[in-house]
Amino acid sequence: MKFRLSIVGAGVIAQEYLKVLQEIKNLKVVGIHSRTKKKAIDLKKKFNIKKVHSSIEEMYEAEKPHGVIITTSIEETKNVLKECIKFNWKILVEKPVGYNLEEFYKIKKLIKKKIQNVYVAMNRNHFESTLMLKDEIKNRKIKRIIFVQDQENNLFKKNEYHKKVIKNWMYANSIHLIDYFRMFGRGQIKNVKTTHTKISKNKKIVNAEINFSSGDLGIYKCFWNLNSPWAVSIIYEDQRFELKPLEIMNYYVRNSKIKTFKPKKNDLKFKPGFKLQIDKFLKKIQGSKNKLLPDIRDSEFTMKLINQIYKK
Known part of the structure; x- marks a missing residue:
């Protein structure tokens, strides 16, 4: 299987994911979207990402990625997830899912119909x-x-x-x-x-x-x-x-x-836990029913x- 993934966010954590993703031969990062377009453009050049997109909808419709990794700031998590759950892909979202418990429950209610497609990146x-x-x-x-x-x-x-x-x-x-x-x-x-x-x-x-x-x-x-x-x-x-x-x-x-x-090797070469976390996310994309990632x-x-x- 040739995996197609996209990234939302263009900060430090996005870069750490991209370091891992570029090493996986049967995977292509086909899109990136960020509020800070310049940072997204810089990452596109550095990691050979196919395209910088102006919206999450545009990013999905352009390539129909199998999965998306959300690395935005914590206060943006709810709004980004609200957009991402509109589409048929697996979602890996950085922790925490909300800046407090009240916000978490708002997000949980928001994603209720697609909750089975959402995994939480707890790299430790x-x-x-x-x-x-x-x-x-x-x-x-x-x-x-x-x-x-x-x-x-x-x-x-x-x-x-x-x-x-x-x-x-x-x-x-x-x-x-x-x-x-x-x-x-x-x-x-x-x-x-x-x-x-x-x-x-x-x-x-x-x-x-x-x-x-x-x-x-x-x-x-x-x-x-x-x-x-x-x-x-x-x-x-x-x-x-x-x-x-x-x-x-x-x-x-x-x-x-x-x-x-x-x-x-992997926990020295990459941010610790990231390589295995991505490997497990790809297995989820392939349809694995095993308990691989925190949900x-x-x-x-x-x-x-x-x-x-x-x-x-």
């Missing part, structure tokens, strides 16, 4: 380290602790993002970390207990305890406008698996490091959890 699901960790613990039936350490700076982003996005920065960026609870927590969430410790006017520590019906326990700690690394740990009584940084998995027994897994239901789980942790 496809990290080599994430997949290795899943494989290491898949047969462990005992209860586990999922510890997620987050760090966010929204003070430095005010000139880079829309004010709605800044106000809801936990959806825009903390989603990267909080989604690990969906990946590794088993069963349904029974309850979430949260405390906010204020350090100063703009600095705080958010702690959350997430109890799952399986008996798994999630612990979330986020340092807002304070210095701290991102990290994810799966903890058993005398063993620990740690992603720190998220691209590397370390295995400990009684605090002694036993094994380190580092990324290989709107998965996104809802994580968006609801973010809301539970941060609601006041």
Whole structure:
């Protein structure tokens, strides 16, 4: 099959996708559309895209692409999806699907009739380290602790993002970390207990305890406008698996490091997770019924959890 894909958006993430797409021999990027036409023209030249289009409708009608990748700014997601669902193609949309939970539900209602064609780009699901960790613990039936350490700076982003996005920065960026609870927590969430410790006017520590019906326990700690690394740990009584940084998995027994897994070819050559994510999207285009990519239901789980942790 010769795949035809299109891109909406012409920013940094669009470029990262195009780096992957240009390496796939049986694939052609046949169109790009962006509010910033100059950026789209630059990407057309750099990545040999067939044409820059003035609208999503024009882009679809010109080539009837099999799929489209949405990489626009978060506040534009709803409007772009509203246009994209008019056509018969598979859709891969960058997270988050909406700048907060209320916006997410508006989008979910909007795309209801085409929801089966929409997949959410959560690239950390496809990290080599994430997949290795899943494989290491898949047969462990005992209860586990999922510890997620987050760090966010929204003070430095005010000139880079829309004010709605800044106000809801936990959806825009903390989603990267909080989604690990969906990946590794088993069963349904029974309850979430949260405390906010204020350090100063703009600095705080958010702690959350997430109890799952399986008996798994999630612990979330986020340092807002304070210095701290991102990290994810799966903890058993005398063993620990740690992603720190998220691209590397370390295995400990009684605090002694036993094994380190580092990324290989694709997660070094491209933005981590992107190559496998695209491979899975192409399989969906081919009609695969397997659970390969996060969908709107998965996104809802994580968006609801973010809301539970941060609601006041």
